[in-house]
Amino acid sequence: MTDDHTATDHAAPGYSDDKVAVLKRLKRIEGQVRGLTRMVEDDTYCIDVLTQVSATTKALEAVALKLLDEHLAHCVVNAARAGGAEADLKVKEASQAIARLVRS
Amino acid sequence: MTDDHTATDHAAPGYSDDKVAVLKRLKRIEGQVRGLTRMVEDDTYCIDVLTQVSATTKALEAVALKLLDEHLAHCVVNAARAGGAEADLKVKEASQAIARLVRS
Amino acid sequence: MTDDHTATDHAAPGYSDDKVAVLKRLKRIEGQVRGLTRMVEDDTYCIDVLTQVSATTKALEAVALKLLDEHLAHCVVNAARAGGAEADLKVKEASQAIARLVRS
Amino acid sequence: MTDDHTATDHAAPGYSDDKVAVLKRLKRIEGQVRGLTRMVEDDTYCIDVLTQVSATTKALEAVALKLLDEHLAHCVVNAARAGGAEADLKVKEASQAIARLVRS
DSSP states (O other), X not given: OOHHHHHHHHHOTHHHHHHHHHHHHXXXXXXXXXXXXXXXXXXXXXXXXXXXXXXXXXXXXXXXXXXXXXXXXXXXXXXXXHOHHHHHHHHHHHHXXXXXXXXX | OOHHHHHHHHHOTHHHHHHHXXXXXXXXXXXXXXXXHXXXXXXXXXXXXXXXXXHHHHHHHHHHHHHXXXXXXXXXXXXXXXXXXXXXXXXXXXXXHHXXXXXX | OOHHHHHHHXXXXXXXXXXXXXXXXXXXXXHHHHHHHHHHHTTOOHHHHHHHHHHHHXXXXXXXXXXXXXXXXXXXXXXXXXXXXXXXXXXXXXXXXXXXXXXX | OOHHHHHHHHHOTHHHHHHHHHHHHHHHHHHHHHHHHHHHHTTOOHHHHHHXXXXXXXXXXXXXXXXXXXXXXXXXXXHHHHOTHHHHHHHXXXXXXXXXXXXX
């Protein structure tokens, strides 16, 4: 991250709240994955394990959507304002990330 | 579409190429769905029907990703340049559309 | 379809109801895809087209899940009863179809 | 696990290999999620975090598909052989788990 970014952070203190929220979600997802390990170790009924896998996948997707929303609102919007090749690059990059998410 | 949009089209003639390409893809998808109907009518083996459903879903997703990429490159970038509430609205709208795609 | 299958149909007349229901859904999906073509031709706002694409994708997925459920309930269950290599083959085939659906 | 199940394991020793393989994958996924936490803490570029989220989601899906395949091959096939309401229940349960996966 560049100085420029740090400057943006000062202007938009909401960013660190978002970061704290994302970290909290990831901590919970880590716990869900550890829970899956315990379930498999304990020979939990397969369908119950699968329900938990679906919940964990959904939680990961929610993190991705949150990160993507912030990325559009900050990086892409800033690049669009700056204009030129940087704007095109950021849009292309975002589109590719969205394609990976949709296909995963 | 407003006059403003027409003006943009003149500036970026690539847009109509994209439109022609999207319409061609949709025509092909319509044919795929009609093919599915024939397969079910003919009692085609279920797994073969499912393979064709997956291919059709992937083709629809590809159309969505193409439309989204153009939307980011045109509407969102233009709104970001214009700035203000319109930029925020466009980003929010795009994020919600992405969420619907990821979850569909 | 073999005589054997026809016999099963007699025992379970619900099967043709399922077929009629699937064909009805596919007809509706074909209409949704034609609606998408009209939306793009009329330069409908991109986000509204995307909402309709997501709805169409969900409708296709619902058809896939219905077909898969019937496939498990009939073909896989019958193969399991018959036993041997056929049962293994049907399970492998079903798992691969599920993987294609999850990834599409 | 009941004695009954242990008996099955003896007949099909491949089962415990599968369990070891699933546990190994889950351990790796737990590491991927911890990696995501570090990336966010270090303010890693958003698109790179998203790439890693997609990879983690795909890894979780692969675990789900593996568990589902084993479930069909063992529980569903055995229930189909036993027949009756149990077979119907297992198929319904499996179909619902598949639907959750496809939609997650």
